[in-house]
Amino acid sequence: MPAPSAPIAPRALILRAPGTNCDHETAHAFEAAGAIAERVHINRLIENPALAARYQILCFPGGFSYGDDIAAGKILANRLQHHLADLVQEFALGGRDSLVLGICNGMQVMMRLGILTRGVTADGDETVDDSGPMGDDPHVPATLTWNQHGRYEARWVHLAVDPRTPCVFLKGIRRMYLPIAHAEGNFVAASADMLDTLAARGRLAVRYCGEDDSEPLISEEPLEFPLNPNGAMANVAGVCDPSGRVFGMMPHPERFIDPTQHPFWTRMEQPADEGEGMAIFRNAVGYFA
């Protein structure tokens, strides 16, 4: 029997900027899932935006881009807006069949750009106007602000995927256990109506949840710390655009690729074959199969 021809591996652009610091392990995770991952400095793209044409996946990795000075992710978003708006537009707004993933600082950047919350107004109305998010002066109707307790926090959290979500990255995943490490991860929407609209469309794609199934996995009421580690409205840990191809999350899936990254793997008689974060990268690669 002839061997099935291997699907062509998608190429992932891991965007690097001053202060990015999760680019290596994120590239490693994409490669473990079968993608070809390349770490590219933002200055290379500004010099030559056409470089991006060879990639199917755009990834904003974690870190402290530009020190998170002013606000987390703000300056990188500002730079993208003023120098690479077309490029982001093309990946994010369906110029072609592509995926965008932001992790932690990457999600913060995407929130500041408005590409995660696009299509919904501050009042919760849905719009089809796609020019807004990457405009010169985006009025982003939601934000990631300081953690409720006012500190940077590193800890593992339980996550549930909203079954309604169109998110490509979360296909087939029900729940996950992953680490967070951030100071500004507290999701705040401008209004309850806006939150409702996003929720109804499954765009509040991944939520902090309880450690077992005794409570509903998806809860609009904020859970207590530390289950909800930052006080996010509706326990939001990740948000996607209407298409589900553009997704940002605060937890770090690239930090749970190997079973020994689990915080108490030494208790397990038989640790899993791979970490729970792998599924997200496999979904990304699988999308292009």
Place this chain on the structure above:
Amino acid sequence: MPLWQIDIYPADGFIDREGQRVAEQIRELGLGDEIEVDFSRGFLVEGDLQTAAVERMAESLLSDRVTERVVVAMTGDESLAEPPGDNPTLVHVLPKPGVMDPVAQSAEAAARDAGWPVAAIRTLRKYWLPELSEDRLAAICRRALSNDSVEQVVVGPLELTQLRFDGRYEFSLVVVPIRELDDEGLARLSKEGQLYLTLVEMQTIRDHFRSLDRDPTDIELETIAQTWSEHCSHKTLAGRIHYRGPSPDGRPGGDERRYANMLKETIFAATQHLRASAGEDDRCVSVFKDNAGVVRFDDAYHVCFKVETHNHPSALEPYGGANTGLGGVIRDPMGTGLGAKPVCNTDVFCFAPPDTPVDSLPPGVLHPRRVINGVVAGVRDYGNRMGIPTVNGAIYFDPRYLGNPLVYCGNVAMLPVGMEDKQVEEGDLIVALGGRTGRDGIHGATFSSAELTSESESLSGGAVQIGNAITEKMVLDVLLQARDRKLYNAVTDCGAGGFSSAVGEMGEELGAEVWLEKCPLKYEGLSYTEIWISEAQERMVLAVPPEKWQSLRELCESEGVEAAAIGRFVGTGNLTLTYHGHHVGELAMSYLHDGRPPVVRDAVYEPPEFVPLDPPKLELESANQILADILGSLNVASKHWVIRQYDHEVQGGSVVKPLVGPRCDGPGDAAVVRPLLDSRRGLVISCGMNPHFGDFDTYHMAASAIDEAVRNAVAVGADPATIAILDNFCWGYTDRPETLGSLVRAAIACQDVAIGLGTPFISGKDSLNNEFSYLDESGTKRSISIPPSLLISAIGQMDDIGTAVTMDLKSAGNAIYLVGDTHEELGGSHYSLVTDQPGGQVPRVNISLARCTFTAMHQTIQRRLVRSVHDLSEGGLAAAAAEMAMAGRLGISLDVSELDAAGDPLSDAAKLFAESNSRFLVEVAPDRQAEFVETLHQANVPVRAIGQVDSSDRVRISIADKQFIDQEIETLLRRWKNPLNW
């Protein structure tokens, strides 16, 4: 040019976190219980901008529209002085001109990026307070709102009209007429010039210039002072010392030793001995010569490790001191060999207790709570931003750290095999890479070698700095690319002494000429000498072949990193300094490095007289209480509040985290890190320290610290044969023979134990004169010396991270074994601390038994015979058992009656709480018990079955039929977690 102010307040309905935090701090510092504070952060923006543009900048760039609101006006406008609430008193806090303000720098760049023509931006903070008396307001400003070593306070409206200051510098060569000075004049010059050199050294310099028939320039004198400083040359410990101490059998003065170079003949000698006897198996690559110690890891990589202290700066400005302390030690491995890639950090702090009464603080001392908050935040912000996980650490408390907190920062990094050596070539350009040079950090090296006084803040404020981690991250990113493209021949970090030390060291063999006007400056106005000795952060110095310079410059430009050729290595043997063509300094390298007169010191050690400790009879109630008190004591209490502020998983290599167990809250013994994501080979990082033992005998303190560091590493799975260690001595005023004596005695212990365990020292650092002196109310001079504080940091390796174990109990029904012998050693223990009993025998190390124990324990771990392992340290067996139960949320029940088989009968207190070294508690599943016991028996290592894990919610320990400990795990957890749950 217009100067705008943008105030940013929380929007309606959002919490004012900074206001609440400051109010809380004011309350904690005893400055007022009911003071509410309103806060705004803000920016001063100078530029030809219209109102609309500034408003847009405020709304779209500088603030968050969902959670914040802005007030925009020209400075001085009434709208800016309008209170947001009921509080009428307005206090502004701004960084002093010249102090690093990364947010302002970034905001400036971002505003220009967006097309706004800003000339300058500065940040500011505004606090609105109730009406207060002048004294109270001043105290709040000084103690809670600002730090006057780096910040300025303006009460009331801000009357600032411009941000940029034109500080032109007019060149004029300064010559110091040293040839004519007598001893008094020399002493005055040393002190007033902040040279901090001894009289003998000053005389040597004077005589040197007399022989040259000229006077030195200021820059020459400064260069000598930097190079000869304690900080840079370690002249005391590497100097001549005549030591007299007790003989092994305790006879006073029975041990007399004369050292020509104390460190070399003790600690370094031990390493040489071990390397020679290891032959082919020698794992050391580069020891005690480069910026970090280097050992073999695998075929492709070596691993580097360095720990530094940053004590003096942290005492004055805890945030900046700790921030730049970590930033500085990260540059050490970056400057080791041809440059290593950092993979994890360690941090150990020593503080005075946070409940120190405010009114008991000597003048010039910051409250410990503020020091703790600042130090933790400083380390957090640098490590997290650099993307280097902070995986291991410890915190010790003692009132004697009040004026001199200790901040030890360490970094581990990977260096490709073949890149361990560097060689400067004649003709190489001297290239400064990274941050610009400013007036910050002037005299840091000489200042850190001096004693702190209540005047230190005003005297040496310039030595205090704030770091910019992103600049260093950018430097790291290009450095590793340049290294792999072989664009330079040598690299070193710019640390204490600035260019003076870095260039002086790199050019020691050849000679160097430096064109000082070529150094990129943060602002105008620096003199040629300030440029030369500034310790501005985030700089590296490279030796670049001229033909590679263009490529290097392009690489740096491509990532926005500044690089400048500031001189050339030349074969003159001289250090030649020029400024715009003026010849400002000429020193022979040989004089600089070998001209210092040897320091000759006497050292005497006499252990304090032995005071017996007869523990009172224990009962269930008292033993329960003692255990709870130990778990709730500051040294033992959970450090989760600190640990969770550090990213310990970035880079993806985390295997055993600082907090372990099913609830992620057990105190792990050591960290395990997988530095290469495609390999199963692991690094183990641990530490050992116990300042309390030093009050009894610094020999046993040092031995115990090494034992603790090694047993912590072994407990998680490190192969003891791979372990290498670092020493960091922080001591008091070593000009006193008895203080130096206590240090030499510790160094002798280091030598003995390192050889005995086969564990080489690979690097080290000392920080001396950690004393704080002040005048008390009656005008009498008082000083507080820190206790002898030796930190031992260990780095071990494991072939397969899959064999790592943790200390949390795993399952009911497993047996608990005690490995190692227990002695009547309660001296310096936490038992004696919480029961306030002086005296007792301080724990000693049986070196040969320790070595057998570590080897055998490792065998049992490698053969997967154990389910959990925990080392016994503060609080002894009872505390270790409680910690294992708390971490695993499983009950434990022990009978420790058979512990005294080692010889003398033990008191009940010793059985429960003695801190004898080289011991482990081990959990073993039923089907592995026979093999486990057999393995230890074969190695002649004492092992005793003392109980089992159960499914109860209690910790129970009995001696024969009598119950001594019986407590709920949850109760103990609360005691353990509460003290530092801030």
